[in-house]
Amino acid sequence: MRATVLVRPKGGILDPQGQAVERSLRQLGFPVGDARVGRVIDLEVEAASTDEARAHVERMCERLLANPLIESYEIELEERSG
Amino acid sequence: MTERRPRIGVLVFPGSNDDGDAAWALSALGAEPLLLWHARAELPGVEAVVLPGGFSYGDYLRAGAIARFAPAMEAVADFARAGGLVLGICNGFQILCEAGLLPGALLPNASLSFVCRDVPLVVERADTPFTTRCEPGQTLVIPVKHGDGCYQRPPELPAGQVVLRYAPGANPNGSDGDIAGVTNADGNVLGLMPHPEHAVDTLLGSGDGGLILASFVDSAREHSYAHA
Numbered sequence: 001m002r003a004t005v006l007v008r009p010k011g012g013i014l015d016p017q018g019q020a021v022e023r024s025l026r027q028l029g030f031p032v033g034d035a036r037v038g039r040v041i042d043l044e045v046e047a048a049s050t051d052e053a054r055a056h057v058e059r060m061c062e063r064l065l066a067n068p069l070i071e072s073y074e075i076e077l078e079e080r081s082g
Numbered sequence: 083m084t085e086r087r088p089r090i091g092v093l094v095f096p097g098s099n100d101d102g103d104a105a106w107a108l109s110a111l112g113a114e115p116l117l118l119w120h121a122r123a124e125l126p127g128v129e130a131v132v133l134p135g136g137f138s139y140g141d142y143l144r145a146g147a148i149a150r151f152a153p154a155m156e157a158v159a160d161f162a163r164a165g166g167l168v169l170g171i172c173n174g175f176q177i178l179c180e181a182g183l184l185p186g187a188l189l190p191n192a193s194l195s196f197v198c199r200d201v202p203l204v205v206e207r208a209d210t211p212f213t214t215r216c217e218p219g220q221t222l223v224i225p226v227k228h229g230d231g232c233y234q235r236p237p238e239l240p241a242g243q244v245v246l247r248y249a250p251g252a253n254p255n256g257s258d259g260d261i262a263g264v265t266n267a268d269g270n271v272l273g274l275m276p277h278p279e280h281a282v283d284t285l286l287g288s289g290d291g292g293l294i295l296a297s298f299v300d301s302a303r304e305h306s307y308a309h310a
Contacts (some may be wrong), residue, residue, distance in 0.1 A: 002252060013189070016189075016190055017194065064143070069187045
């Protein structure tokens with residue numbers, strides 16, 4: 001099972017990287033606002049079902065991949081083809 | 083009469099780089115420091131513990147996020163829960179926050195730049211085991227050197243847990259409420275971004291860090307739960 005974890009800075013948490021990216025895009029002439037920079041973690045997860053894989057990855061997010069005080073996370077799962 | 087030298091463990095993680103300075107400063111201030119490799123699962127008869135500065139595990143994922151799972155950290159958590167004195171400096175502060183032994187989290191500096199300079203700090207609490215040699219409201223000059231020092235407090239943090247703040251206008255990293263150092267609710271665990279171990283001799287700029295470390299050594303010597 002292929003899992004993708006998206007980790008984002010929570011709303012209201014200072015995100016200087018997002019601010020720097022936004023300033024830079026504006027300097028390049030792009031009409032953007034509210035840029036936020038997070039992290040993507042791709043994983044292969046051994047699991048018998050999507051539910052089991054999701055439970056594993058939830059646990060990984062809670063223990064290590066995200067810090068719940070400052071970050072939110074989203075999990076996407078995809079059955080591996082072939 | 084010579085005072086007893088309390089045994090203070092200094093944890094060493096892969097990527098720690100201030101363990102040697104911390105041990106040197108503690109020894110100069112009357113303690114018997116003991117360097118402890120992170121992979122050992124027990125703290126051998128120590129009366130206090132220091133988590134030193136550095137870049138454990140290259141700060142990968144988040145600063146301190148991986149080091150918090152080191153075997154020694156379980157022993158540190160048990161020691162802290164039993165009332166043992168724990169001091170986390172810079173990366174040590176980040177590790178203690180990630181481990182849930184201190185409230186809050188440390189984010190990249192608001193400037194996105196690494197900062198390395200002396201900063202003035204105001205002592206908010208002089209009645210903690212880490213600040214008994216300080217006066218309330220005293221200004222201490224102690225260097226910072228970090229890229230991830232922007233402290234984010236949890237919404238419910240009581241003001242009484244803030245022990246040190248950056249002096250007005252001197253916040254080097256965008257830290258919430260100018261917070262430079264914070265304790266747990268019980269007051270026996272302190273984390274701070276500035277490096278007291280780099281400020282123990284006026285010949286090298288400032289001796290103010292010595293006030294914090296000497297307070298800590300005094301408290302380690304006096305505490306009765308030694309060898310927990």
